[in-house]
Amino acid sequence: MDAKQMTGAEILWECLVREGVTDVFGYPGGAILPAYDAMLRFPIRHILVRHEQGATHMADGYARASGKVGVAVATSGPGATNMVTGIATAMMDSSPIVCITGQVGSKLIGSDAFQETDITGITLPITKHNYLVTRPEDVAPAVREAFHLARTGRPGPVLIDITKDAQQRSCALDWEGAAPAQHKPPLPPPDAALCGRALELIAAAQRPVVLAGHGVMLGDATRDLQDFISRTGLPVAVTLLGIGGLPASHPRNLGMMGMHGEAWVNTAIQESDLLIALGMRFDDRVTGNLKTYAPQAKKIHVDIDAAEIGKNVPVDVGIVADLKDVLQAWQPKLTRCDIGRWIARIDELKGDSAVRDIQNLPDDGHLYAAHVIHDLWRATHGNAVVVTDVGQHQMWEAQYYKHETPRSLITSGGLGTMGFALPAAIGAKVACPDAEVWAVVGDGGFQMTMAELATAVQEQLAVKVAIVNNGYLGMVRQWQEFFYDGRYAATPLLSPDYVKLAEAYGLAARAITTRADVTPSVEAARRTKGTVILDFRVEQEDSVYPMVPAGADLHQMIRRPSPIVETGADA
Amino acid sequence: MQTTFVVHVEDRPGVLNRVASLVRRRGFNIESVTVGRTEMTGMSRMTLVVDADEAARPRLKAHLYKLVHVRRVCDLTDVPAVTRDLAMIKVAADPSSRAEIMQLVDVFRARVVDVAPESLVIEITGTEEKVDGLLDMLRPYGILETARTGRVTMARGAVARQNGVRQPRQPWTGAADDANVAWSV
Secondary structure (H helix, E strand, O other), rough: OOOOOEEEEHHHHHHHHOOOOOOOEEOOOHHHHHHHHHOOOOOOOEEEEOOOHHHHHHHHHHHHHOOEEEEEEOOHHHHHOOOOOHHHHHHOOOOOEEEEEEEOHHHHHOOOOOOOOOHHHHHHHOOOOOOOOOOEEEHHHHHHHHHHHHHHHOOOOEEEEEEEHHHHHHOOOOOOHOOOOOOOOOOOOOOOHHHHHHHHHHHHOEEEEEEEHHHHHHOHHHHHHHHHHHOOOEEEOOOOOOOOOOOOOOOOOOEEEEOEEEEEEEEHHHEEEEEEEEEOOOOOHHHHHHHHHHOOEEEEEEEEHHHHHHOOOOOOOOEEEEEHHHHHHHHHHHHOOOOOOHHHHHHHHHHHHHHHHHHHHOOOOOOOOHHHHHHHHOOOOOOOOEEEOOHHHHHHHHOOOOOOOOOEOOOOOOOOOOOOHHHHHHHHHHHOOOOOEEEEEEEEHHHHHHHHHHHHHHHOOOEEEEOOOOOOOHHHHHHHHOOOOOOOOOOOOOOHHHHHHHHHHOOOEEEEEEHHHHHHHHHHHOOOOOOOOEEEEEOOOOEEEOOOOOOOOOOOOOOOOOOOOOOOOOO | OEEEEEEEEEEOOHHHHHHHHHHHHOOOOOEEEEEEEOOOOOOOEEEEEEOOOOHHHHHHHHHHHHOEEEEHHHHHHOOOOEOOOOEEEEOOOOOHHHHHHHHHHOOOOOOOEEEEOOOOEEEEOOOOOOOOHHHHHHHHHHHEEEEEEEEEEEOOOOOOOOEEEEEEEOOOOOOOOOOOOOOOO
């Protein structure tokens, strides 16, 4: 034991440093002041946010870009409650973050003191676990266990609420004694009998499809997935958060499944006789109507979270294990699957529906979002880390930006949090300073958290912002067009002049209205140091196709209306 | 359908809240919950009765295991088990009805624990059906107050087997070869 007396605040930072933390995102306030005062004595970079929601999204973006635990700090009361959206976002997308909040003095708890709120009670259902720390002796055990919980198993957010007196009072730091307690046995290796059964199903399948989700990246199994696919030749469909788990250019990567997945992907799933689900959770945006979902298919489901097995879709073989371990256990026993006819069938589906309205959209003076994303992909050579917001632009990004590497698409999937992109992009840039980071946002979501532009400027973090500006809350407008007889209730949206806004922050910006101007603007933005805003004034009432209406059968897609003729060539 | 879980939890502040919040959050309804200390320091035992169908049972169990302080969850729904409910019933009783009520108490093997000029307090331990039966019989005399603990359940026998595997009933205490407890996620 280090006999030296330290304050709880000092112990907090000492533990964070020992856990490998170098950057935190936060906002000071009364109840967290002792911690901020102590922070100056530790090798920690603090990024001052403009709203605590931004701090959580930044920690989230940081975690998703790097695989490390992101850390957000806030004060009690409103500082803590402002974090709720970001914590829920991280929970739904299994993102490892640790949130540290100040709390009023332990004697004042329960008295409705100034800026007191029950943040551990509030975040109970949206954290993996949380702590209320009222003594300096409990700081180190809470921090160590919090980091352990956040990054192991199915990752997720953990919150530590520390009273002001626990930060101020002193004790000796007992690092070894604070090691995380073993509450349950460690994860065992994959069950051999279940793996054997899965391999039998794979060998016998005529029309198999692999469904790859976020777990491929969270479980660090991208390499193993590629080996699995090379060995078997199985076709792979990916979830939104699974994008990047297998290179988009991989010949067996079909693309994204689900509500806005390509028609051939969803059709292949519906016609398949075996689904091999790896680190995904059969979300309703992925399955459509569960009663008619892949009716002829047997299902193998591999997930680290036992509660996901059989939750939405009954499975024939459910394996609760680390995906990497499962793929490695399968690897020596795999043989090439004899599925030439099935692959030919998928190619036929592809040809018939084939891509991509993209080159068929008339370049008639209008600017289409699909073109913007496509040209952005071209101009960045597919190498950018793209962080999207939520809505139409998110789906267009997923459809038209080809991600070759893991962790190169960062997006709020499960919770669908508007306002996520800009702060998460800032977090990603802190994690990966050498990466080219683009925030692709809609005009709605951008206006939710655009205050964080000042954070990027103050911290000199270069994030390129592409606003897909259609003057509507586009996805909601699309639903109103399709399902509410075109009554646009509260979806027309006014934006400020983003070029002038950028000027106010001392940033470069440009408004783009024609396709010819897209690539030169993106290239100019790439050459410019610092944050740049590109305001793409796209076609206002364009919709995302194809679309499976909520609750409809997966193969019942709304297709892009004629007269646009779809062809197979890639632009 | 009523599902009975016995949940061993670490005795930490808020652990009951975490279990109750989880059940609510996942859309189930708690029919009854009892908590008490066990013979092991720092370990509490809950009998949790939840309305959950066949398909939801393993999922709820898996969710319970995700709580850090949950050490073991046993589903006793289909296991031979002893279940008890304790009730105290205050019933109106004047000298004219007291003897009759005392006879009923004898028949139900209950006990009178307090006698007052105009009331009796009766203590009964048994299955819920038995307690309900006594309540039905006492109702005509005028029930003034009832207090029930909710169900406490314990599996019969020293150990049980499920699918041929020995099923321990004690909280997980660190045995590496204990295959019957789920791991942390």
